[in-house]
Amino acid sequence: MTEPALDGLVDALRHLPGVGAKSAQRIAFHLLQHDRGGAQRLASALTHALQDMRHCVRCHTFTEAEVCSTCLDPRRDARQLCVVETPADQAALERSGSFKGLYFVLMGRISPLDGVGVGDIGAIRLLERAADGVVEEVILATGFTAEGEVTAHALATALRAQGLKVTRLARGVPAGSELEYVDLSTIAHAMGDRR
Amino acid sequence: MTEPALDGLVDALRHLPGVGAKSAQRIAFHLLQHDRGGAQRLASALTHALQDMRHCVRCHTFTEAEVCSTCLDPRRDARQLCVVETPADQAALERSGSFKGLYFVLMGRISPLDGVGVGDIGAIRLLERAADGVVEEVILATGFTAEGEVTAHALATALRAQGLKVTRLARGVPAGSELEYVDLSTIAHAMGDRR
Numbered sequence: 122m123t124e125p126a127l128d129g130l131v132d133a134l135r136h137l138p139g140v141g142a143k144s145a146q147r148i149a150f151h152l153l154q155h156d157r158g159g160a161q162r163l164a165s166a167l168t169h170a171l172q173d174m175r176h177c178v179r180c181h182t183f184t185e186a187e188v189c190s191t192c193l194d195p196r197r198d199a200r201q202l203c204v205v206e207t208p209a210d211q212a213a214l215e216r217s218g219s220f221k222g223l224y225f226v227l228m229g230r231i232s233p234l235d236g237v238g239v240g241d242i243g244a245i246r247l248l249e250r251a252a253d254g255v256v257e258e259v260i261l262a263t264g265f266t267a268e269g270e271v272t273a274h275a276l277a278t279a280l281r282a283q284g285l286k287v288t289r290l291a292r293g294v295p296a297g298s299e300l301e302y303v304d305l306s307t308i309a310h311a312m313g314d315r316r
Numbered sequence: 317m318t319e320p321a322l323d324g325l326v327d328a329l330r331h332l333p334g335v336g337a338k339s340a341q342r343i344a345f346h347l348l349q350h351d352r353g354g355a356q357r358l359a360s361a362l363t364h365a366l367q368d369m370r371h372c373v374r375c376h377t378f379t380e381a382e383v384c385s386t387c388l389d390p391r392r393d394a395r396q397l398c399v400v401e402t403p404a405d406q407a408a409l410e411r412s413g414s415f416k417g418l419y420f421v422l423m424g425r426i427s428p429l430d431g432v433g434v435g436d437i438g439a440i441r442l443l444e445r446a447a448d449g450v451v452e453e454v455i456l457a458t459g460f461t462a463e464g465e466v467t468a469h470a471l472a473t474a475l476r477a478q479g480l481k482v483t484r485l486a487r488g489v490p491a492g493s494e495l496e497y498v499d500l501s502t503i504a505h506a507m508g509d510r511r
Contacts (some may be wrong), residue, residue, distance in 0.1 A: 126361075126368040127378055133358040138346045144334055146404050151333045152362070153369055153378060154423055163328040164362035167347070167355050170325040174348055183348060185321055209341050228349055 127153075179250065181243050182208050182226040191224060198222045200257040204247065204276060206230045206264060214262060222260075225250055230263055230272040239275050247276065251285055258286045265292060322348075374445065376438050377403050377421040386419060393417045395452040399442065399471060401425045401459060409457065417455075420445055425458055425467040434470050442471065446480055453481045460487060 127149060134145035152160040176182065177189035184190075191197065191211075201222025205211045211224050227242040251259050259280050263269035277287045292310035294303050303311075322344060330340035347355040371377065372384035379385070386392065386406075396417025400406045406419050422437040446454050454475050458464035472482045487505035489498050498506075 124369070124378060124380055124384075126365045126380055129357075130361040130365040133354065133361040136351070136354045137343050137358070139339055139342070140335075143404075146407075147334070148332050149365070150378075150402060150404060153365060156331070157366060159328065159331050160362050160366055162324075163332070164359045164366075166321075166325040166328040167359035167362075170321045170344070170348060171352060171355055171359070173321040174319070183319060183322055183345075185319055189319075207345060209338075209345060212341075 176228075177226075180224045180226055181228060181246060182211065182224065196221075199255045201260060202251055202256045202258070203260040203262050205262045206269065206272070210262065210264075220260075227263070227272070230268045231275060232268045233271075239272075239279075242272065244276060244279065248279055248283060251280060252283055256285065258288060261287065261289045265290075371423075372421075375419045375421055376423060376441060377406060377419065391416075394450045396455060397446055397451045397453070398455045398457050400457045401464065401467070405457065405459070415455075422458070422467070425463045426470060427463045428466075434467075434474075437467065439471060439474065443474055443478060446475060447478055451480065453483060456482065456484045460485075 130149045130152075131142075131145045134140055134148050135142055137145075140148070152163075173185045174183045175185070177184045177187075177192055179188050179192040182189055182191075186193075198221050201220070202225055203211075203214065203220055203222055204225045204227065205214065206227050206229065208226055211226055214220050214224075225243075225247050227244075227247070229237060229242045231237055231239055231242060250256075259276075261273040261276060263272045263276075273289055277289070280287045291314055292307065293314060294300065294307060294311045300308065325344045325347075326337075326340045329335055329343050330337055332340075335343070347358075368380045369378045370380070372379045372382075372387055374383050374387040377384055377386075381388075393416050396415070397420055398406075398409065398415055398417055399420045399422065400409065401422050401424065403421055406421055409415050409419075420438075420442050422439075422442070424432060424437045426432055426434055426437060445451070454471075456468040456471060458467045458471075468484055472484070475482045486509055487502065488509060489495065489502060489506045495503065
């Protein structure tokens with residue numbers, strides 16, 4: 122069974138993150154057998170997104186316009202700039218309803234093992250953006266992983282050198298957790314940052 | 317953040333089997349940010365497969381030709397016809413190297429709960445195929461699940477009524493298993509079918 126069109130589809134699916142060889146085959150058969158409309162929609166959504174999506178010139182997130190709708194929203198507080206790793210992190214913060222300022226999306230994080238340095242995550246663009254004379258506080262909301270912490274540390278150093286106020290999301294016990302099941306480093310941080 | 321092109325892509329990905337809302341978002345960001353070439357390849361692989369893949373007129377599997385390469389292979393034993401649920405099952409049998417006959421691919425199985433009856437799985441086509449005067453034995457290799465068993469039972473009844481020899485893959489203890497960890501129904505079948 123060597124069918125180039127089928128093999129090509131399975132191979133293209135297998136390169137999606139989180140999709141292994143078996144899933145790729147299952148997805149390909151499903152699309153061809155049961156959801157040809159879905160396959161058509163996916164093909165045109167991919168083409169459409171590749172054509173139309175670019176980076177917001179202000180916050181660097183994905184957008185179809187030159188400046189994204191969040192950056193253009195006059196109700197947002199332009200004095201606060203929250204730095205996140207990905208649009209998904211931004212979306213999570215938006216859902217929390219806890220932040221009304223503007224964002225800067227790194228589209229990555231420093232990862233020495235993967236050869237991703239501070240120059241690869243739009244740090245210079247961030248420094249320019251934060252130096253607009255309106256931003257007063259930069260809130261670093263990169264992940265609380267080793268790589269997220271390295272990224273936050275590097276950015277904090279550079280931003281403070283520009284005289285900006287730099288803060289970091291608080292670490293602590295997640296809502297709904299029983300202390301018994303929270304890892305010790307989190308408890309130690311929550312104790313240190315108690316208020 | 318409402319970007320129709322991005323939302324459309326996430327939505328199309330979310331309809332793939334085994335891909336949830338979070339994975340869909342992660343895949344979309346990955347493709348746009350890190351693998352635009354992969355996105356392009358996937359879009360054209362989908363279009364290509366939708367255009368070119370059809371069903372083999374003999375065994376009903378996916379193929380680009382009228383008759384698939386397996387059905388055309390003169391070295392295969394046309395007296396044995398193995399019935400499987402999917403091309404993936406056929407591929408697994410081929411990898412095992414244990415069968416040199418021809419296949420019939422149901423592209424499904426009887427599933428009363430999903431409203432899939434015997435008429436929906438190409439049973440009539442199978443009966444015609446098996447009545448070619450060359451096929452002597454039909455080996456039912458549908459899954460050993462409730463639905464696979466129902467399918468095998470229904471097909472066996474119809475095929476035997478045509479005077480064909482019908483067999484079923486043996487049930488038993490999987491290679492490499494310790495008996496201790498094998499489920500009791502499998503052990504009971506392996507004992508019953510001992511040889």
